[in-house]
Amino acid sequence: MKDNSYARKKWVVPYKNIIAVCDGDGWVEIVEQSNCFGGACWSEYHYKRTSPLIVSTKIFSNSIRYMTRVGTSELDLVPSLAAAGIESVVVDDETVAITYAGLGGGGVGATMSRSLAEDVIDYDISEAGGSRKSRGTIIVPRRKRVLIGVDxxxxxxxxxxxxxxxxxxxxxxxxxxxxxxxxxxxxxxxxxxxxxxxxxxxxxxxxxxxxxxxxxxxxxxxxxxxxxxxxxxxxxxxxxxxxxxxxxxxxxxxxxxxxxxxxxxxxxxxxxxxxxxxxxxxxxxxxxxxxxxxxx
The missing domain is CATH 3.30.70.2200 (Alpha-Beta Plaits)
Known part of the structure; x- marks a missing residue:
């Protein structure tokens, strides 16, 4: 009998962390800290092509930073060209819900890989892998930006x-x-x-x-x-x-x-x-x- 839990460990690369910084006025910066930078770069390429909510992206060390609007937008996923993206960003008093969708390996990243990130409070994911379209929502703490300058x-x-x-x-x-x-x-x-x-x-x-x-x-x-x-x-x-x-x-x-x-x-x-x-x-x-x- 096939050990699915072991198989999933082999084809899932958990994100180190996913952080949502909010301005309280309709903007959220999503900071995705990856354990596989190649996978993160693949996501950045497809996400900015696919997701109307994403205004800009920045590659920073092992992280991809997505500047997004709050809202929901249906994604038109196309294999190889626009295979994954962010469907919605919903802000509550204490949390942010981010919904991802993707095809194939992008679906794995959209679901299991992100649900295992360190500060994820809760998640709801569909089956992933193969040719199916997969979707996953993660709940993370709502955070504010604090800058400390020293000289x-x-x-x-x-x-x-x-x-x-x-x-x-x-x-x-x-x-x-x-x-x-x-x-x-x-x-x-x-x-x-x-x-x-x-x-x-x-x-x-x-x-x-x-x-x-x-x-x-x-x-x-x-x-x-x-x-x-x-x-x-x-x-x-x-x-x-x-x-x-x-x-x-x-x-x-x-x-x-x-x-x-x-x-x-x-x-x-x-x-x-x-x-x-x-x-x-x-x-x-x-x-x-x-x-x-x-x-x-």
């Missing part, structure tokens, strides 16, 4: 802000606050720099941001080597309002007064107010874009 944690003798930020972010990553990106931001080389004049922004997808901010701040205060450390926090779906300020800090030295004005306008919270707040603020608009943030 000036090192000295000329020791330390590196980018590595400290990554290690702290890794330490505080949990089901409540998922660490999803890290960008090193090259700034204008001011006289006060320690060496390369960079700041760092880390991005989290949070259910409750209070504990994240408290724990991150505590670890940063414990491990920073500088008395001029700046830490800023922005709880917002994007950081477009700081784009001009971030570019300005790549072009010339910027004053503390200009920084504080931009912080107020953006609604950013200053948690550590040393000289590093200038670079910390400048890092925020470069979240999730590390290949561009390193350019002066």
């Amino acid at each position: 000036d944690t090192d000295t000329k003798e020791e330390g590196a802000t980018w590595s400290l930020m990554h290690n702290i972010a890794t330490d505080v990553d949990n089901k409540n606050a998922r660490y999803i990106s890290h960008s090193i931001v090259q700034l204008y080389p001011v006289p006060q720099k320690t060496q390369n004049c960079t700041s760092t922004v880390v991005e989290f997808a949070c259910i409750d941001e209070t504990k994240l901010v408290r724990d991150f701040g505590r670890l940063l205060a414990k491990h920073t080597l500088s008395e001029e450390t700046g830490m800023v926090v922005l709880q917002n779906f994007d950081a477009e309002m700081l784009k001009d300020y971030g570019m300005l800090c790549k072009q010339k030295q910027v004053s503390r007064e200009t920084t504080l004005r931009n912080a107020r306008n953006a609604g950013a919270d200053i948690l550590m107010d040393g000289r590093g707040i200038i670079g910390a603020m400048a890092s925020l608009p470069y979240f999730g874009n590390p290949s561009q943030s390193v350019i002066l």
